Amino acid sequence: MTVMWQKGLKKSMPSTSRAVNTLKHNHCYQIRKSPPLVSLDFPDIWTPNSLDYDHSPIQKGSNEQTAAVIDGKSISEEIISGIASEVSRMKESIGKVPGLAVILVGQRRDSQTYVRNKIKACEEAGIKSLMTELPEDCTEDKILSALSSFNENPSIHGILVQLPLPKHLDEEKILNMVSLEKDVDGFNPLNMGNLAMRGREPVFIPCTAKGCIELLLRSGVEIMGKKAVVIGRSNIAGLPTSLLLQRHHATVSILHALSKNPDQITRQADIVVTAVGVPNLVRGHWLKPGAVVIDVGTYPIEDPSSEFGYRLIGDVCYEEALGVASAVTPVPGGVGPMTIAMLLSNTLDSAKRVYDIT
Numbered sequence: 001m002t003v004m005w006q007k008g009l010k011k012s013m014p015s016t017s018r019a020v021n022t023l024k025h026n027h028c029y030q031i032r033k034s035p036p037l038v039s040l041d042f043p044d045i046w047t048p049n050s051l052d053y054d055h056s057p058i059q060k061g062s063n064e065q066t067a068a069v070i071d072g073k074s075i076s077e078e079i080i081s082g083i084a085s086e087v088s089r090m091k092e093s094i095g096k097v098p099g100l101a102v103i104l105v106g107q108r109r110d111s112q113t114y115v116r117n118k119i120k121a122c123e124e125a126g127i128k129s130l131m132t133e134l135p136e137d138c139t140e141d142k143i144l145s146a147l148s149s150f151n152e153n154p155s156i157h158g159i160l161v162q163l164p165l166p167k168h169l170d171e172e173k174i175l176n177m178v179s180l181e182k183d184v185d186g187f188n189p190l191n192m193g194n195l196a197m198r199g200r201e202p203v204f205i206p207c208t209a210k211g212c213i214e215l216l217l218r219s220g221v222e223i224m225g226k227k228a229v230v231i232g233r234s235n236i237a238g239l240p241t242s243l244l245l246q247r248h249h250a251t252v253s254i255l256h257a258l259s260k261n262p263d264q265i266t267r268q269a270d271i272v273v274t275a276v277g278v279p280n281l282v283r284g285h286w287l288k289p290g291a292v293v294i295d296v297g298t299y300p301i302e303d304p305s306s307e308f309g310y311r312l313i314g315d316v317c318y319e320e321a322l323g324v325a326s327a328v329t330p331v332p333g334g335v336g337p338m339t340i341a342m343l344l345s346n347t348l349d350s351a352k353r354v355y356d357i358t
């Protein structure tokens with residue numbers, strides 16, 4: 001196979017040994033980039049103004065509540081306590097614990113909160129965590145060298161680069177550098193590609209997608225043969241969730257900012273997963289009566305009364321959904337804590353694979 005190195009990469013990688021070393025940990029060659037398949041010159045993200053979505057006043061409690069609230073917080077606590085006991089068994093039997101390394105670049109308040117929650121959960125579970133905080137204006141080389149030392153470190157079983165990264169950094173190049181065996185976020189394109197392809201198995205499944213499915217399974221929702229609509233196609237949430245639902249034999253439609261009549265398509269779904277970050281996008285009349293609604297949206301709004309000066313709101317008009325759906329996840333307390341539980345679960349699995357524990 002011919003490997004065509006990118007210009008910049010060739011320069012920074014003069015010796016064969018360094019190149020081989022990178023390939024060993026990388027498993028994903030940097031090939032020359034192709035032009036986009038379709039033009040991406042127009043905005044392809046949901047913004048509050050990008051569609052003619054409904055601005056009519058919210059109907060608070062006008063229907064009787066039909067929906068059960070899926071308690072992601074307590075389900076995640078159950079999962080984390082199970083992980084904690086596996087970790088302590090591991091420690092007793094071989095004297096090792098799983099280790100997670102987190103790289104956080106910049107000062108985004110929401111990213112800081114998520115990372116803090118992840119580190120706190122590691123402590124609860126007995127997982128060792130290492131955190132590298134880098135300034136907003138840090139160079140790509142700084143991140144790549146942090147990654148390479150985590151890739152080499154045998155006491156680290158999981159590596160996570162918190163997203164989004166500052167604009168000047170090449171996210172693709174950085175995520176390609178995360179060792180496939182330590183890619184507990186599942187964002188290495190080989191993991192995503194294997195998730196998408198039939199007959200292949202990814203080493204790790206992205207945490208948010210796994211968390212959504214886990215919520216469905218633990219709430220007794222059947223997925224096989226059901227019509228699922230996923231709103232949003234981000235690499236970290238919408239896309240992997242749609243792939244995983246399809247693996248569970250759902251009939252999946254993916255909606256995005258250019259979709260026509262998203263309300264009508266969503267109203268046909270038995271399972272609705274929404275991950276776009278537009279508050280109140282999904283109104284009551286978007287939902288089929290009895291639908292199950294998983295809200296991945298995390299839109300931060302100012303809230304001086306809360307501990308860190310802001311709080312998260314989801315994509316679903318919660319008050320209206322309560323009167324139409326059969327089950328709904330709240331924000332906060334729904335998918336967010338499950339994402340963290342799945343991160344710990346992936347990190348434990350990674351350590352078990354290294355130490356050959358079943």
Ligand SMILES: Nc1nc(=O)c2c([nH]1)NC[C@@H]1CN(c3ccc(C(=O)N[C@@H](CCC(=O)O)C(=O)O)cc3)C=[N+]21
Nearest residue numbers: 113114117161162163164185298332333334336337339
């Ligand atoms: N490389 C990477 N991996 C990620 O997994 C990743 C990421 N980048 N970038 C951003 C999204 C978002 N995300 C959340 C994690 C925890 C909560 C969470 O803990 N939420 C709590 C409350 C949060 C709060 O206290 O404000 C809840 O919903 O109850 C939310 C969202 C992970 N993400």
Ligand SMILES: [Mg+2]
Nearest residue numbers: 052261262263
């Ligand atoms: Mg319409």
